[in-house]
Amino acid sequence: MAKFADVIQYYKNYKAIAVFSIAASSLFELLDLVVPYAIGQLLNLLSDRPVDRLAQGLADGLAGLAGVEVTRSLTLGLLLGMIFLVTVVRAPIEPWLGVWFHWDIALKSRRDHSVEVVKKLLSLPLGFYDENNPGRIAGRVARGLSNHTWTYPEIAGQLFPKLVRVAGIFCIIAIIDWRIAGLFFLSFVAILAFSMRDLIRLNRKEQALDKYMETTESRTSEIITNIKTVKAFATEHDELARQRQRLGRELKVVDQIIHRGYVVLMTWQELFIQTCVFGVLVLTLVATLRGNISLGHFVTTLTVSSMAYAELEPISNLAEIFARRYASMLRFHEFLQQPTGIEAASVSGTPEAVTRYQFTGKVHFEHLSFGYDRDRPVLKDIDLLIQPKQTVALVGRSGSGKSTLVKLLFRYFEPQQGRILIDGEDIRKLDITGYRKQLAIVHQEVDVFNGTLMDNLTYGNPHVTREQVDEACAIARVDEFINLMPDGYSTVVGERGVRLSGGQRQRLGIARALLMNPDVLVFDEATSSLDYESERAIQLAMRSILGTRTTLIIAHRLSTVRDADVIVVLDQGRILEMGSHEDLLNHGGLYHRLHMLQETGDLLG
Numbered sequence: 001m002a003k004f005a006d007v008i009q010y011y012k013n014y015k016a017i018a019v020f021s022i023a024a025s026s027l028f029e030l031l032d033l034v035v036p037y038a039i040g041q042l043l044n045l046l047s048d049r050p051v052d053r054l055a056q057g058l059a060d061g062l063a064g065l066a067g068v069e070v071t072r073s074l075t076l077g078l079l080l081g082m083i084f085l086v087t088v089v090r091a092p093i094e095p096w097l098g099v100w101f102h103w104d105i106a107l108k109s110r111r112d113h114s115v116e117v118v119k120k121l122l123s124l125p126l127g128f129y130d131e132n133n134p135g136r137i138a139g140r141v142a143r144g145l146s147n148h149t150w151t152y153p154e155i156a157g158q159l160f161p162k163l164v165r166v167a168g169i170f171c172i173i174a175i176i177d178w179r180i181a182g183l184f185f186l187s188f189v190a191i192l193a194f195s196m197r198d199l200i201r202l203n204r205k206e207q208a209l210d211k212y213m214e215t216t217e218s219r220t221s222e223i224i225t226n227i228k229t230v231k232a233f234a235t236e237h238d239e240l241a242r243q244r245q246r247l248g249r250e251l252k253v254v255d256q257i258i259h260r261g262y263v264v265l266m267t268w269q270e271l272f273i274q275t276c277v278f279g280v281l282v283l284t285l286v287a288t289l290r291g292n293i294s295l296g297h298f299v300t301t302l303t304v305s306s307m308a309y310a311e312l313e314p315i316s317n318l319a320e321i322f323a324r325r326y327a328s329m330l331r332f333h334e335f336l337q338q339p340t341g342i343e344a345a346s347v348s349g350t351p352e353a354v355t356r357y358q359f360t361g362k363v364h365f366e367h368l369s370f371g372y373d374r375d376r377p378v379l380k381d382i383d384l385l386i387q388p389k390q391t392v393a394l395v396g397r398s399g400s401g402k403s404t405l406v407k408l409l410f411r412y413f414e415p416q417q418g419r420i421l422i423d424g425e426d427i428r429k430l431d432i433t434g435y436r437k438q439l440a441i442v443h444q445e446v447d448v449f450n451g452t453l454m455d456n457l458t459y460g461n462p463h464v465t466r467e468q469v470d471e472a473c474a475i476a477r478v479d480e481f482i483n484l485m486p487d488g489y490s491t492v493v494g495e496r497g498v499r500l501s502g503g504q505r506q507r508l509g510i511a512r513a514l515l516m517n518p519d520v521l522v523f524d525e526a527t528s529s530l531d532y533e534s535e536r537a538i539q540l541a542m543r544s545i546l547g548t549r550t551t552l553i554i555a556h557r558l559s560t561v562r563d564a565d566v567i568v569v570l571d572q573g574r575i576l577e578m579g580s581h582e583d584l585l586n587h588g589g590l591y592h593r594l595h596m597l598q599e600t601g602d603l604l605g
């Protein structure tokens with residue numbers, strides 16, 4: 001759970017400059033008080049009454065320095081000079097010591113935390129992404145960052161200095177009349193306590209709303225990612241209706257409960273403040289009429305106390321703004337506190353720190369058991385030894401655990417029982433980045449990054465030579481389509497470039513995997529969604545790779561796995577059968593049945 005301290009810690013890199021700039025802004029707020037004081041003293045002078053001790057002392061000091069007599073004109077000049085210093089002279093300095101630094105800190109902190117966010121995104125375990133879609137994550141991060149950025153200049157540049165100013169006003173009033181100061185203090189504490197109570201209550205509602213908003217954003221993001229399905233099923237109207245309903249509910253809470261709550265609070269604050277201002281006017285007037293305070297003090301007290309009460313409104317507004325943003329700031333820190341995966345160390349480390357390995361490719365899945373949910377095992381006691389450069393095919397019904405086995409090999413998840421050995425070494429003992437660099441996978445859906453074909457080919461290994469790229473492209477049959485591209489290797493593909501077909505993407509994926517020169521290569525359903533010609537091109541590419549390194553093929557189409565040295569048939573998380581294509585056909589078990597099914601299309605085969 002994130003706390004208030006986490007929100008403060010957000011700016012910790014700039015602690016020293018923050019203290020300096022807040023102190024500077026506070027000082028300027030205090031200097032503002034010189035004006036009503038000096039005007040009060042001017043009034044005393046003009047009405048031929050003596051100035052108070054402070055003004056008199058300053059005038060004596062000045063006269064002593066100049067070696068002249070203290071006159072009315074000298075005191076007048078001194079008071080005017082004070083006003084000039086704290087208004088005109090201060091004007092060009094204040095924005096630089098205050099505004100500049102407040103925004104500078106906010107913007108630099110945003111940069112720091114944006115980097116932290118990327119770091120976090122790269123080091124979160126895969127399981128996090130199964131549970132949170134991009135819209136939910138992006139919404140939470142964006143709101144958290146922007147609210148932190150906007151809030152800092154307001155709190156540091158206004159709230160703190162204004163509180164200091166109010167404290168200064170309290171001191172001035174106390175010097176003039178302690179009873180008025182007492183009333184001022186009590187009313188101030190009362191209004192702040194009353195406001196805080198309401199703000200805490202409203203903040204709880206904000207937190208619940210924030211969670212609700214994340215789910216709405218997550219659905220909008222799903223609409224974008226699944227737009228083809230939405231259009232194909234013609235569910236635009238339903239999606240719009242659902243989102244409209246959610247947004248309507250959000251508005252109801254924001255408008256009718258939260259916003260109304262703030263306005264009610266403001267109404268009470270206004271009434272209370274104006275009553276207090278009036279009370280001070282009456283009290284000061286009575287004190288002046290009784291001759292307890294001078295006319296100058298009457299003006300000063302009235303002016304500063306009106307200034308103080310006038311500050312109450314912005315102070316409570318700032319507290320309100322903070323309360324409105326606090327919930328999303330906390331949610332942002334909760335995101336940053338998510339437990340990281342095993343990749344975390346490599347994200348922070350340098351590329352040079354990665355341990356380099358060279359494996360023969362002997363992989364042993366030793367009595368592995370695993371379930372995403374501990375109580376529902378997906379893999380049960382898998383024991384499988386793969387010899388170096390062997391080709392092993394994993395087949396079985398959908399949901400039998402083929403992909404999960406590969407996820408464990410890549411250490412996206414840890415087995416609950418058993419272990420995986422590579423060349424006899426437990427993979428948990430290896431440096432995760434160095435280990436993964438010796439593996440490569442060609443997914444069913446090959447990711448294409450916005451950039452040139454060359455960028456995409458060398459994504460995992462930017463140091464390869466042009467010859468190596470040509471060679472990998474020839475094996476993966478990328479060369480067949482690269483020559484047709486407008487700019488060859490320099491053709492921009494992906495989001496803003498040429499769209500690649502499914503078959504082209506897969507061949508790109510194979511070449512990219514080969515350029516990693518992996519010791520273990522995995523094909524995950526690599527040919528499942530392709531037309532005959534593309535599938536054949538890929539099968540030929542795969543065939544020329546087989547035997548050059550340990551290869552694992554997850555396949556539904558049994559035609560693609562005939563060449564495998566060993567075919568492993570998984571069923572409900574267990575190894576049911578294992579052997580060559582011929583052995584398994586002769587065995588007459590599940591593989592034989594699946595094979596017949598695919599050959600004949602006969603469900604009873």
Ligand SMILES: Nc1ncnc2c1ncn2[C@@H]1O[C@H](COP(=O)(O)OP(=O)(O)OP(=O)(O)O)[C@@H](O)[C@H]1O
Nearest residue numbers: 130372373378396397398399400401402403404405
């Ligand atoms: N991230 C996940 N969280 C929870 N359960 C999951 C997750 N991924 C897969 N499963 C479950 O684990 C079981 C095995 O899934 P897996 O993807 O390994 O099967 P598969 O044999 O590769 O299936 P297919 O051939 O359809 O891809 C399934 O019951 C699936 O619902």
